[in-house]
Amino acid sequence: MAGKVFFSVSMSLDGFIAPDSHAVGLRAMDSFFEPGKQDDPDVRRWLAQWGELQQWLFPLRFFQENLKLGEGGEEGLDNDIAKDTFERTGASVMGKRMFDLGERSWPREAPFHTPVFVVTHTERAPWERPGGTTFHFVDDGIEHAVDLARAAAGDRDVRIAGGGATILACLNAGLVDEFSIALAPVLFGAGTRLFDGVDASRIALEPIRSEPSPRVTHLTYAVHAR
Amino acid sequence: MAGKVFFSVSMSLDGFIAPDSHAVGLRAMDSFFEPGKQDDPDVRRWLAQWGELQQWLFPLRFFQENLKLGEGGEEGLDNDIAKDTFERTGASVMGKRMFDLGERSWPREAPFHTPVFVVTHTERAPWERPGGTTFHFVDDGIEHAVDLARAAAGDRDVRIAGGGATILACLNAGLVDEFSIALAPVLFGAGTRLFDGVDASRIALEPIRSEPSPRVTHLTYAVHAR
Numbered sequence: 001m002a003g004k005v006f007f008s009v010s011m012s013l014d015g016f017i018a019p020d021s022h023a024v025g026l027r028a029m030d031s032f033f034e035p036g037k038q039d040d041p042d043v044r045r046w047l048a049q050w051g052e053l054q055q056w057l058f059p060l061r062f063f064q065e066n067l068k069l070g071e072g073g074e075e076g077l078d079n080d081i082a083k084d085t086f087e088r089t090g091a092s093v094m095g096k097r098m099f100d101l102g103e104r105s106w107p108r109e110a111p112f113h114t115p116v117f118v119v120t121h122t123e124r125a126p127w128e129r130p131g132g133t134t135f136h137f138v139d140d141g142i143e144h145a146v147d148l149a150r151a152a153a154g155d156r157d158v159r160i161a162g163g164g165a166t167i168l169a170c171l172n173a174g175l176v177d178e179f180s181i182a183l184a185p186v187l188f189g190a191g192t193r194l195f196d197g198v199d200a201s202r203i204a205l206e207p208i209r210s211e212p213s214p215r216v217t218h219l220t221y222a223v224h225a226r
Numbered sequence: 227m228a229g230k231v232f233f234s235v236s237m238s239l240d241g242f243i244a245p246d247s248h249a250v251g252l253r254a255m256d257s258f259f260e261p262g263k264q265d266d267p268d269v270r271r272w273l274a275q276w277g278e279l280q281q282w283l284f285p286l287r288f289f290q291e292n293l294k295l296g297e298g299g300e301e302g303l304d305n306d307i308a309k310d311t312f313e314r315t316g317a318s319v320m321g322k323r324m325f326d327l328g329e330r331s332w333p334r335e336a337p338f339h340t341p342v343f344v345v346t347h348t349e350r351a352p353w354e355r356p357g358g359t360t361f362h363f364v365d366d367g368i369e370h371a372v373d374l375a376r377a378a379a380g381d382r383d384v385r386i387a388g389g390g391a392t393i394l395a396c397l398n399a400g401l402v403d404e405f406s407i408a409l410a411p412v413l414f415g416a417g418t419r420l421f422d423g424v425d426a427s428r429i430a431l432e433p434i435r436s437e438p439s440p441r442v443t444h445l446t447y448a449v450h451a452r
Contacts, residue, residue: 013407013431013447014421015241181239183409185433185447189426195240200415205239207411210438217436217443221239221411 003157004177005146007167008085009194010053010216011181016191017164019049022097029104052186056215057082066111077213085180090153092116093145095166099135109133112161115152117145119166142166146175164192172199176223178208182216202226229383230403231372233393234311235420236279236442237407242417243390245275248323255330278412282441283308292337303439311406316382317375318342319368321392325361335359338387341378343371345392368395390418398425402449404434408442428452 009017018025028046031037038044057063061073062083073079091114094102099118102110109131110116116135124137138145149158160170170176181194204226211218235243244251254272257263264270283289287299288309299305317340320328325344328336335357336342342361350363364371375384386396396402407420430452437444 013445014419014424014426183445185431187421187424187426187429187431189421189424193240195413195415198240198413198415200240200413203413205411205413207440207443210436210443212436212438214433217433217445219239219409219443 002150003088003090003153003155005150005158005160005170005175006088006178006180007160007162007170007176008180009162009167009182010056010184011194012053012184012186012188012191014187014189015193015195016188017053017162017194018192019046019053019188020190020192022101022192025050025101026104029101032105049186049188049191053184053188056182056184056213062086067107068109077211077218078215081180081182081211081218085159088157089159090114090156091149092159092161093142093149093166093170094118094161095163096120097165098161098163101163110135115149116161117149117152119145142169143173143175146170164194164196167194168197171203171223172197174202174225178220178222180218180220182218184216228376229314229316229379229381231376231384231386231396231401232314232404232406233386233388233396233402234406235388235393235408236282236410237420238279238410238412238414238417240413240415241419241421242414243279243388243420244418245272245279245414246416246418248327248418251276251327252330255327258331275412275414275417279410279414282408282410282439288312293333294335303437303444304441307406307408307437307444311385314383315385316340316379318385318387319371319375319392319396320344320387321389322346323391324387324389327389336361341375342387343375343378345371368392369399369401372396372401390420390422393420394423397429397449398423400428400451404446404448406444406446408444410442 011017024042024046028043031043056078059074060079060082062079064070064073110129110133113132118135118137119142120137127135160167204224206222209220237243250268250272254269257269285300286305286308288305290296290299336355336359339358344361344363345368346363353361386393430450432448435446
């Protein structure tokens with residue numbers, strides 16, 4: 001049985017999944033290894049907003065273990081959801097902009113532990129990381145990337161990992177079966193909007209689950225054509 | 227004891243509280259009494275989106291009774307929340323654009339049953355409706371309108387009824403203590419965004435409640451300065 005295609009993101013209450021802007025984000029990711037760059041006020045703001053958006057993830061047992069940050073961590077609903085999102089994923093599809101951010105900041109054991117298909121415009125040989133993550137670069141379109149991910153995932157699901165433009169292209173192309181949002185109690189005011197440019201006239205949502213945790217509200221919808 | 231200042235709106239998952247555009251909305255409200263206008267495809271789309279956003283309200287016992295549409299209707303969480311929102315409200319503040327929409331469509335017994343302070347730029351005598359709703363027109367600023375509403379509300383709360391620009395002006399001015407969103411499973415793609423222009427750097431949100439119903443997710447946040 002073929003798996004589903006889904007995405008799962010943290011979103012601010014005003015609809016953003018990344019702070020403003022991508023260029024600042026690249027400098028922010030570099031700053032992990034060149035701490036002098038954290039003197040840049042834009043970088044500090046980017047990292048602070050990113051931290052607020054993702055703050056529900058950091059203390060979780062799953063997050064700590066997957067990134068080998070340490071033993072322990074919190075259990076409960078947030079942890080169950082983060083762990084289930086990881087375990088259901090047999091392969092991921094990722095845009096080049098998200099890859100560029102991650103290439104600067106993932107540990108050597110990148111946190112996917114599955115094939116990842118990166119949608120790009122240039123050829124590049126597969127990049128194999130320790131721990132089971134291999135990045136494959138797909139230069140002939142997002143639909144082909146999703147097809148390759150489906151084949152690689154077997155009976156597990158395909159996660160559209162991000163960023164915003166890649167998720168939106170998949171949603172508008174009718175490739176997404178289901179999505180989850182961890183709605184965070186924060187306002188960004190600017191940044192990458194999840195649904196900017198969505199073809200609203202062709203997409204109907206069916207609410208599947210809504211589960212509050214103390215830190216975020218987990219929302220899941222099935223996507224139907226209308 | 228003084229009450230709180232709050233707002234309570236239905237919002238699409240992509241952040242809109244009214245369809246595009248206000249001009250079409252005015253035609254849509256007129257169309258209740260001139261059905262020929264519903265042949266306009268923009269008006270049909272506006273009414274369809276408005277209906278999807280507010281669909282959780284229409285079947286409720288409170289909604290049916292308050293608008294004298296009939297006996298009966300659904301009870302449960304959605305009804306409790308709609309009823310509590312009404313009962314806590316001792317006075318409302320409303321922008322002129324929302325008033326213009328409502329003046330075309332409210333029944334003679336307007337559904338507020340309290341004083342309503344309309345923020346406007348022109349003088350107008352109070353407009354008293356049967357059933358206890360009196361619209362007062364305030365032409366010297368939103369803060370004065372909120373002050374007048376506070377005084378009129380006594381120990382009950384002041385609701386910033388809408389529309390988007392008025393809610394945002396109150397939020398950015400630090401006048402809002404708390405707000406609730408009924409997050410609807412619908413995408414608009416365009417329209418009036420609730421948080422467009424929010425001063426995100428000065429507002430911190432504290433999650434108070436998150437309650438899923440089968441139709442929407444009810445989210446409540448306290449607003450703090452940061």
